Amino acid sequence: MKNIVVIGGGIAGVEVACMMAETGNRVTIIERDNKLGGKLNNWYCLFPDFKKSDEILNYIKNRISKFNIEVKLNSNVEKAERNGNTWLVHTENAICKADAVIIATGYQLFDATRKEELGYKIYDNVITQADMEQRFREGNFLTSYGKKPERIAIVHCVGSRDEKCHNMYCSKVCCVTGVKQAIEINKFLPDAQIFCFYMDLRMYDKFFEELYRTAQEQHNIQFIRGRVSEVSETPDQHLSIKTEDTLSGRPMKMKLDMVILLAGMETKKNTKEIADKFGVDREISGFLKSKDFHIGAGILTQKGVFAAGTCIAPMSIKETIENARSTAFQVNEYLKTL
Amino acid sequence: MDFGFAPIETRSIDIDIFDSRILKYVIKYEPSLLVCLSCGGCTATCSAGNLTDFNVRRMQLMLRRGETENLQTEINKCMLCGKCLLVCPRGVNLRNVVMLIKKALVIYKNQEK
Numbered sequence: 206m207k208n209i210v211v212i213g214g215g216i217a218g219v220e221v222a223c224m225m226a227e228t229g230n231r232v233t234i235i236e237r238d239n240k241l242g243g244k245l246n247n248w249y250c251l252f253p254d255f256k257k258s259d260e261i262l263n264y265i266k267n268r269i270s271k272f273n274i275e276v277k278l279n280s281n282v283e284k285a286e287r288n289g290n291t292w293l294v295h296t297e298n299a300i301c302k303a304d305a306v307i308i309a310t311g312y313q314l315f316d317a318t319r320k321e322e323l324g325y326k327i328y329d330n331v332i333t334q335a336d337m338e339q340r341f342r343e344g345n346f347l348t349s350y351g352k353k354p355e356r357i358a359i360v361h362c363v364g365s366r367d368e369k370c371h372n373m374y375c376s377k378v379c380c381v382t383g384v385k386q387a388i389e390i391n392k393f394l395p396d397a398q399i400f401c402f403y404m405d406l407r408m409y410d411k412f413f414e415e416l417y418r419t420a421q422e423q424h425n426i427q428f429i430r431g432r433v434s435e436v437s438e439t440p441d442q443h444l445s446i447k448t449e450d451t452l453s454g455r456p457m458k459m460k461l462d463m464v465i466l467l468a469g470m471e472t473k474k475n476t477k478e479i480a481d482k483f484g485v486d487r488e489i490s491g492f493l494k495s496k497d498f499h500i501g502a503g504i505l506t507q508k509g510v511f512a513a514g515t516c517i518a519p520m521s522i523k524e525t526i527e528n529a530r531s532t533a534f535q536v537n538e539y540l541k542t543l
Numbered sequence: 544m545d546f547g548f549a550p551i552e553t554r555s556i557d558i559d560i561f562d563s564r565i566l567k568y569v570i571k572y573e574p575s576l577l578v579c580l581s582c583g584g585c586t587a588t589c590s591a592g593n594l595t596d597f598n599v600r601r602m603q604l605m606l607r608r609g610e611t612e613n614l615q616t617e618i619n620k621c622m623l624c625g626k627c628l629l630v631c632p633r634g635v636n637l638r639n640v641v642m643l644i645k646k647a648l649v650i651y652k653n654q655e656k
Contacts, residue, residue, distance in 0.1 A: 322630070366580075367632040404582040404632075432582035434630045449583030454601050456592055 206231050207540050210294045210303035212282055212479060215243025216522060217514025217529045218309035219265045224533030225307075226272035230540070233275040233301050235282060235294070237475070241265065243311050249341035251522055252378075252385040253412035261522060285482045290543050292483075292509055304543060305509050305536050306483065308493065309529070310476040312515040315364030315372065315468040323363060323466055324436040330354075330444055331436055331464045333363075334382050337390075346393055350442050354397055354462035357390060358446055359383045360433045361403040365469030374490045376469035376519040380407045383467050384420050391424040400427045400459070402448055410521065431457065436464055470519040483510045492518050503532030504539075511536050561609035564654075568647040569606065573640050578633040579603060585627035585637055591620050599627055599637055606644065618644050 207230045211222045214236030226232045240246065242265065248258040269276075277296060284295040285306070292303040317325035317333050324331045329349035332340075340346060348354055361383055365376040380403065387399045406428070408414040420426040431448040439445050443460040450457045472491035480487050485505040486494040493512045496504040502518075503511050513532040514525045570576055583600050591597045597620035605614065618641050627637040 362632070368634040369630075369632060404580060430583075431587065432584040432630075432632065434584045434587040447587045449586035449598075449600065451581055451583035451586075451600065454598055456587055456589070456598075 207304040207543070208302050209233070209305050209307065209536070210235065210292070210301045211307045211309055212294075213243070213309035213311055213514075213516070214238070214241040214276065214278075215309065215311045215514065216245055216261065216265060217311065217516075217525045218243075218307075219269055220526050220529035221307050221309055221513040221533050221536075222274050223265075223268045223272055224530055225536060226274050228533070228537055232272070233277065233303075235277050235280045235296055235301070237279065237281050239278050241269070241276065241278075244335075245522070247335065247339055247342075249338045250385075250389065252381045253410075253416045255385070255389070282479055282482060285479075287509070290509060303509075304540060305511060307503075307511045307513055307532060307536060308476070308479060308483070308485070308505070308516055309513045310473055310479060310516045312470040312519065313473045315370065315376075315471050317363055317466050317468045319370055320363055320367075320466075322435050323360065323433065324438070324444070324464070325466055328436065328438045328444060328464075330438075330462060331466065333466050333468045334359075334379070334386060335468070337386055337465050341389060341393075344393075346390070348442075348462050352442075352462060353394065356398045356459070356461045357394075357400070357463045357465065358433070358444075358459070358461050359387055359399065359401045359465045359467065360446075361401065361406075361467050362432065363466040363468045364471070366404065372469060372471065372490070374519070375407065377407060377409065378519055378521050379467035379469060380405075381410070381413045381416065381521075383465075384408075384413075384417050384426070386465065387426040388416070388420050388424050391426065398427070399424075400429055400461075402429050402431055402433045402446075404430070404432050410523075429457070470515060472516065476516045483507055485510050485512075492516065501535055502528065503535050509539070511539075556608050556610070558609070562611050563609055564651050565611055565614070565644060565647040566606055566609065568650070569640055569643045572643050573636055575633070575635045576603065576607075576640055579635050580633060582632060584630040584632065585635075588626045588630045590624045590626060591622045595620050597621065599641075603635075603637065603640060606640075614644055615648055618648075 209225045209232045280296040294301045433448045435447040485507045495502045513529040586600045602617045
């Protein structure tokens with residue numbers, strides 16, 4: 206029986222841990238938070254089918270309960286050392302021996318205050334998609350002035366595809382998150398006008414394009430092709446945005462009650478530290494470097510260290526689960542060689 | 544004979560008679576122009592564009608399509624404030640593009656295509 210340490214107890218971490226336990230390994234999860242589930246705990250529902258996040262959380266809870274997996278909550282990796290083919294992973298109060306380590310530390314949301322011109326944390330009615338998910342959970346849609354919003358803008362590509370934030374890559378799931386949230390808002394506030402400001406709409410996966418069409422056809426969401434360059438507040442308690450409607454070739458101004466920024470996915474500071482502790486390489490983007498892009502995304506550049514989920518690249522929940530399963534397969538292949 | 548209509552110049556962009564001299568000159572000295580993704584951030588924030596019909600994104604598109612006839616009048620509207628390069632997500636130095644178009648127009652003014 207081999208020992209496996211999984212760092213991170215989000216969707217990827219739990220899925221990969223269960224797969225490893227299911228194939229006969231002794232698994233320990235090190236999670237720095239006080240519960241499993243990661244960012245999904247704060248999410249309301251998922252694209253493209255509006256499945257409640259809680260259903261996925263219940264799935265992982267049920268799944269992990271079937272195995273004898275040791276979960277260390279409120280624990281951080283302090284040090285890692287390799288002794289031959291064995292890794293010693295030090296947490297605050299324990300040392301875990303591992304034949305393979307799987308990093309599943311996830312992502313962090315781009316800090317939207319870095320795009321100062323978009324007014325996040327300057328104007329109360331500028332929020333991120335993560336804040337919006339929290340509001341869906343609470344059923345709170347009022348502006349900071351206690352008003353029901355009549356006009357809402359969803360701004361795509363905040364902190365993604367932006368050299369000014371040193372993030373050249375596309376976070377890829379924000380596009381469809383924006384479309385999903387637009388539809389969801391329309392369900393709660395049928396009278397509100399909703400506008401999505403995009404550079405490109407990347408509806409890359411199954412049902413995404415259909416969701417986009419549904420947004421236009423049944424929810425009257427307006428899609429405007431233009432990058433928002435400034436958000437400001439007007440004296441009459443509205444927000445004003447500046448963009449170009451690039452398809453008609455004219456600058457556009459609009460008064461709004463609420464602006465939702467689709468902040469991109471970034472590598473966690475924590476992931477960088479863990480990568481350094483294990484001596485694994487990272488891409489220029491900050492995400493963990495896979496040994497091969499095509500065959501074995503979960504295999505990292507250090508022997509016995511693997512990765513699963515969004516610490517490799519931006520992914521949807523579905524892709525995260527698939528990726529975690531594929532990584533588990535690769536880890537088992539590796540364990541056979543020991 | 545009068546048919547009541549006459550052939551007019553086609554509205555389509557004819558890549559075959561593309562005058563790329565100015566474009567080549569600009570790209571040589573400001574290669575960042577190559578990565579423009581036409582998001583319109585520059586036009587949205589443009590000081591001149593909010594007061595006149597100047598559209599800095601369309602101007603660079605005209606250049607890239609070889610439509611150089613109106614470039615002179617277009618670039619004269621630019622105030623060279625540089626806000627476009629502050630917002631550009633791809634780091635295109637549009638202000639320098641405008642300056643280079645000015646230079647290129649002088650260089651190629653009296654030359655045959």
